[in-house]
Amino acid sequence: MEKIRLGVIGTGSVVREIYQHLYFGSDYSHLIDIEAICDVNEKGMNEFGDRYGIPRDRRFSDYGQMIEKVKLDAVAVNTPDSLHKAPVIRALDAGLDVLVPKPLADNVGDANCMIEKAKDRAGFLGVDFHKREDPRIKEAKTRFSNGDYGEFQSSVWYMLDKLLVADPNYVPRFFASENFASENTPVSFLTVHMAERISWDFTRRVR
Ligand SMILES: NC(=O)c1ccc[n+]([C@@H]2O[C@H](COP(=O)([O-])OP(=O)(O)OC[C@H]3O[C@@H](n4cnc5c(N)ncnc54)[C@H](O)[C@@H]3O)[C@@H](O)[C@H]2O)c1
Numbered sequence: 001m002e003k004i005r006l007g008v009i010g011t012g013s014v015v016r017e018i019y020q021h022l023y024f025g026s027d028y029s030h031l032i033d034i035e036a037i038c039d040v041n042e043k044g045m046n047e048f049g050d051r052y053g054i055p056r057d058r059r060f061s062d063y064g065q066m067i068e069k070v071k072l073d074a075v076a077v078n079t080p081d082s083l084h085k086a087p088v089i090r091a092l093d094a095g096l097d098v099l100v101p102k103p104l105a106d107n108v109g110d111a112n113c114m115i116e117k118a119k120d121r122a123g124f125l126g127v128d129f130h131k132r133e134d135p136r137i138k139e140a141k142t143r144f145s146n147g148d149y150g151e152f153q154s155s156v157w158y159m160l161d162k163l164l165v166a167d168p169n170y171v172p173r174f175f176a177s178e179n180f181a182s183e184n185t186p187v188s189f190l191t192v193h194m195a196e197r198i199s200w201d202f203t204r205r206v207r
Pocket residue numbers: 009010011012013014015017018038039040041044061063078079080081083101102103
């Protein structure tokens with residue numbers, strides 16, 4: 001199978017904490033080549049680029065230039081929620097597939113705009129709701145679909161994930177930041193996965 005030629009737009013916290021392992025150290029790494037990277041924060045981008053040997057001429061501060069100059073199949077748009085729309089639209093217009101971390105946007109208008117563009121371009125726009133593949137969630141869905149739980153009335157979810165302090169000495173500080181818990185409670189940070197599963201798998205059946 002040919003590898004997917006991927007351009008990474010945004011190399012901030014989610015890449016540092018999570019996606020670098022997917023790109024370079026996972027069971028799926030042999031399926032992708034990180035062809036180019038882009039970030040307006042040159043220092044952070046170069047740290048990432050130096051660690052993984054991304055050539056200097058494949059590092060960009062402008063995603064439009066990256067898309068124009070490098071032959072790509074897809075981009076991963078890892079910019080903040082409020083800044084997903086422009087690079088997603090640009091990539092779809094260039095005929096590329098796009099993967100975005102959850103949530104797709106911080107407002108419904110941006111989300112609809114990206115979805116409409118993907119339909120218009122017949123492109124792939126994926127949102128990384130990885131809990132969809134969690135075997136426990138899939139089993140609950142199957143049981144529910146089989147009618148094992150009867151009619152849906154209410155559900156109680158317990159979150160077993162915990163926020164780990166990755167490296168208290170790492171700068172810029174993220175999970176280890178003093179105000180992380182007050183600024184990013186699990187309600188906003190992880191409960192989005194539960195809300196997405198409930199709305200997709202469960203409420204849909206009783207509408
Ligand atoms: N951090 C996590 O653990 C985590 C987990 C799940 C989902 N997410 C999602 O991942 C996305 C990114 O979050 P983050 O925590 O990495 O944010 P972040 O602020 O740490 O990183 C975002 C990066 O995007 C760069 N950027 C901004 N505008 C740009 C542009 N025009 N072109 C190129 N680069 C640009 C910034 O310089 C920064 O390096 C968000 O949608 C967030 O909700 C993050």
